[in-house]
Amino acid sequence: MMHQTIRSGSPTLSDDRDAHLRLDGLTKRYGDSVAVAALDLAVPKGELVALLGPSGCGKTTTLRMVAGLIKPTDGRIVVASQDITQVPTYRRDMGLVFQSYALFPHMTVAKNVAFGLEMRSLPKPEIERRVKEALAMVRLEALAERKPRELSGGQQQRVALARALVIRPSILLLDEPLSNLDAKLRDEMRNEIRDIQQSLGITAVFVTHDQVEALSMCDKVVVMRGGKLEQMGTPVEVYEHPATPFVASFVGRTNRLEGIAQGDGRVAIGSMAVQVPGRPGGKVEIMIRPHRMKLVDVGSGEDAASEGVNRLAGSLTRVTFVGDLLQYHVDVDGTEIVVEAASDHGRGFRKVGAPVAVLWRVEDTMVFGRGA
Amino acid sequence: MTAIAAPSVPAMPRLALGRTGTATLLLLPIAIINAIGFILPVLNLARMSFNEALAGGGVREAFTLANWTGLFGDTFYVELIVNSITVSLGITLATLVVSYPIALYLHRSSGRWRTFLTVLVISPLLTSAVVRTYGWIALLADQGPIVSTIAAMGFSPPRLMFNTTGVIIGLTEILMPYMILSLLAGFGRLDPRVEEAAMTLGAPPARTFWRVILPLTLPGIALGCLLCFVLAVSSFITPKLLGGGRVFLLATEIYDQAIVTLNWPLAATLSMLVLIIFGAALAAYARVLRAID
Numbered sequence: 001m002m003h004q005t006i007r008s009g010s011p012t013l014s015d016d017r018d019a020h021l022r023l024d025g026l027t028k029r030y031g032d033s034v035a036v037a038a039l040d041l042a043v044p045k046g047e048l049v050a051l052l053g054p055s056g057c058g059k060t061t062t063l064r065m066v067a068g069l070i071k072p073t074d075g076r077i078v079v080a081s082q083d084i085t086q087v088p089t090y091r092r093d094m095g096l097v098f099q100s101y102a103l104f105p106h107m108t109v110a111k112n113v114a115f116g117l118e119m120r121s122l123p124k125p126e127i128e129r130r131v132k133e134a135l136a137m138v139r140l141e142a143l144a145e146r147k148p149r150e151l152s153g154g155q156q157q158r159v160a161l162a163r164a165l166v167i168r169p170s171i172l173l174l175d176e177p178l179s180n181l182d183a184k185l186r187d188e189m190r191n192e193i194r195d196i197q198q199s200l201g202i203t204a205v206f207v208t209h210d211q212v213e214a215l216s217m218c219d220k221v222v223v224m225r226g227g228k229l230e231q232m233g234t235p236v237e238v239y240e241h242p243a244t245p246f247v248a249s250f251v252g253r254t255n256r257l258e259g260i261a262q263g264d265g266r267v268a269i270g271s272m273a274v275q276v277p278g279r280p281g282g283k284v285e286i287m288i289r290p291h292r293m294k295l296v297d298v299g300s301g302e303d304a305a306s307e308g309v310n311r312l313a314g315s316l317t318r319v320t321f322v323g324d325l326l327q328y329h330v331d332v333d334g335t336e337i338v339v340e341a342a343s344d345h346g347r348g349f350r351k352v353g354a355p356v357a358v359l360w361r362v363e364d365t366m367v368f369g370r371g372a
Numbered sequence: 373m374t375a376i377a378a379p380s381v382p383a384m385p386r387l388a389l390g391r392t393g394t395a396t397l398l399l400l401p402i403a404i405i406n407a408i409g410f411i412l413p414v415l416n417l418a419r420m421s422f423n424e425a426l427a428g429g430g431v432r433e434a435f436t437l438a439n440w441t442g443l444f445g446d447t448f449y450v451e452l453i454v455n456s457i458t459v460s461l462g463i464t465l466a467t468l469v470v471s472y473p474i475a476l477y478l479h480r481s482s483g484r485w486r487t488f489l490t491v492l493v494i495s496p497l498l499t500s501a502v503v504r505t506y507g508w509i510a511l512l513a514d515q516g517p518i519v520s521t522i523a524a525m526g527f528s529p530p531r532l533m534f535n536t537t538g539v540i541i542g543l544t545e546i547l548m549p550y551m552i553l554s555l556l557a558g559f560g561r562l563d564p565r566v567e568e569a570a571m572t573l574g575a576p577p578a579r580t581f582w583r584v585i586l587p588l589t590l591p592g593i594a595l596g597c598l599l600c601f602v603l604a605v606s607s608f609i610t611p612k613l614l615g616g617g618r619v620f621l622l623a624t625e626i627y628d629q630a631i632v633t634l635n636w637p638l639a640a641t642l643s644m645l646v647l648i649i650f651g652a653a654l655a656a657y658a659r660v661l662r663a664i665d
Binding site for chain 2: 067068069088089090091093094095098102103105106115116119120163164167173
């Protein structure tokens with residue numbers, strides 16, 4: 001069912017029994033402010049889970065509590081059925097990759113990677129072998145004797161990844177690892193991290209504010225807001241069936257309209273009316289993804305109302321060319337609606353001010369109640 | 373009104389100085405002051421160290437190595453030099469040990485608390501070393517609070533004043549602000565994230581300290597030690613007062629030779645020796661810095 005106004009219906013991540021990492025009511029308070037509020041989460045073994053949300057949503061605080069760098073105010077952290085809430089960081093066996101890489105500036109690349117193994121007092125030949133392996137994994141064997149400052153940002157990030165993975169941690173924690181890289185490198189590293197995580201079958205938690213990273217890399221996405229879990233699910237679930245208006249607008253772009261539902265599947269928006277899935281009633285907001293809408297000239301052959309298609313008339317206020325997309329800004333009764341279309345060799349530009357209509361399928365409409 | 377024609381301004385002759393030219397010009401005043409106030413007197417001292425001392429404070433222009441050979445031939449002076457260097461190294465080490473935790477704490481604190489602590493660290497510098505030394509005399513005296521407390525606990529009362537112990541205690545405290553400020557200046561590479569990285573990789577606090585924190589703070593340690601060693605070797609008032617004339621160090625001996633005995637050539641020779649020690653300390657510092665890098 002498309003219609004999703006109820007929150008509690010979000011699917012559980014998995015059965016608790018095979019959860020490798022479990023958070024039970026994890027809470028962090030700073031005085032009166034709550035950074036993380038009673039967070040429950042279960043991550044199955046071998047999965048990559050994204051903690052996604054705007055800054056200040058508590059995702060990094062959650063990650064740092066899992067790593068043991070912040071003491072929780074309340075709640076438990078369980079790894080492989082063992083309560084580790086009181087275990088100090090250095091006995092937690094977690095690989096953490098920092099946003100700033102946090103490499104040891106006074107050590108060579110090889111020494112950085114060897115550090116965790118030396119702390120475990122492994123025999124020297126084994127340390128050497130595993131450092132070599134780890135550096136081969138991130139394709140940096142040639143730079144083993146360099147100092148971190150002689151490396152590029154992408155190389156430093158790969159060293160940080162190798163250093164975290166070489167200890168074969170029970171969980172890999174990634175704290176916005178890609179946000180200091182330029183766009184092209186970010187795409188590359190995204191695939192590289194995902195490939196390595198999958199080939200090692202390691203359980204990983206990935207903190208990010210970038211929905212593209214969360215959707216493209218992760219098995220599950222946990223959307224957080226104000227220290228609370230907003231929704232968790234697969235990338236497709238979170239994108240296609242957002243549980244709340246916040247998730248709908250944070251994950252992907254949306255158009256938002258407010259109206260009064262009539263209880264018969266219709267919603268009145270000002271003087272106009274649209275069809276929505278289901279039979280909601282009362283005040284609602286409806287959301288439609290820009291790329292699910294179509295722009296047509298009023299009165300043209302394409303501008304034909306048909307069953308299961310909504311239509312709103314308005315005037316074109318702006319056309320933006322962003323390379324792969326054309327964005328049409330349409331004024332509909334004082335509300336701005338953005339429609340996206342694939343750009344096609346510069347075709348599709350229209351005259352600003354022209355009367356246009358936007359069409360979209362009823363099933364592509366997301367409806368959320370706005371309370372009484 | 374008719375328009376007034378813009379008066380033609382003759383182009384100012386611009387000094388084509390360039391970068392190095394400007395730098396030279398800006399450095400010139402301090403270079404001149406240094407030449408008159410520092411280099412000239414030092415050269416004067418160097419010359420004086422080759423003059424001949426006459427009985428009763430007279431000086432005869434000469435060119436003799438007698439002062440230098442006499443210095444190294446006399447066990448009193450050899451001991452004095454060794455003692456000065458050892459005591460200064462001891463003071464430097466003691467200052468480092470007591471200042472390091474304070475500097476580390478200060479480095480990690482933030483906001484108003486940090487400002488308050490920084491002011492607290494610097495505030496002793498607002499009082500003269502003479503006053504602070506008299507403060508230590510009051511504290512370390514035979515009937516002072518420290519000695520009487522130790523005696524009250526049933527131990528034999530130690531002598532904390534008019535000996536090397538007193539000099540080390542007093543100078544350590546007096547040099548602490550310099551050490552703390554130098555350490556802080558050299559803590560730039562210390563990033564809390566790097567410490568956290570060490571912990572996540574399995575390093576307990578002590579190993580994190582030895583493997584990560586200490587190596588990253590070496591530049592600050594080197595700077596602080598250089599500064600404190602130099603200040604300890606050249607300090608005069610505190611050893612004079614807390615040593616009570618029984619602790620013989622280079623600076624006090626120079627004073628005695630120049631003012632009491634009036635043997636200026638010998639005082640000049642000892643002064644040059646102190647300069648040589650400073651040069652050696654500076655060279656050691658440069659080597660340490662290169663090794664860290």
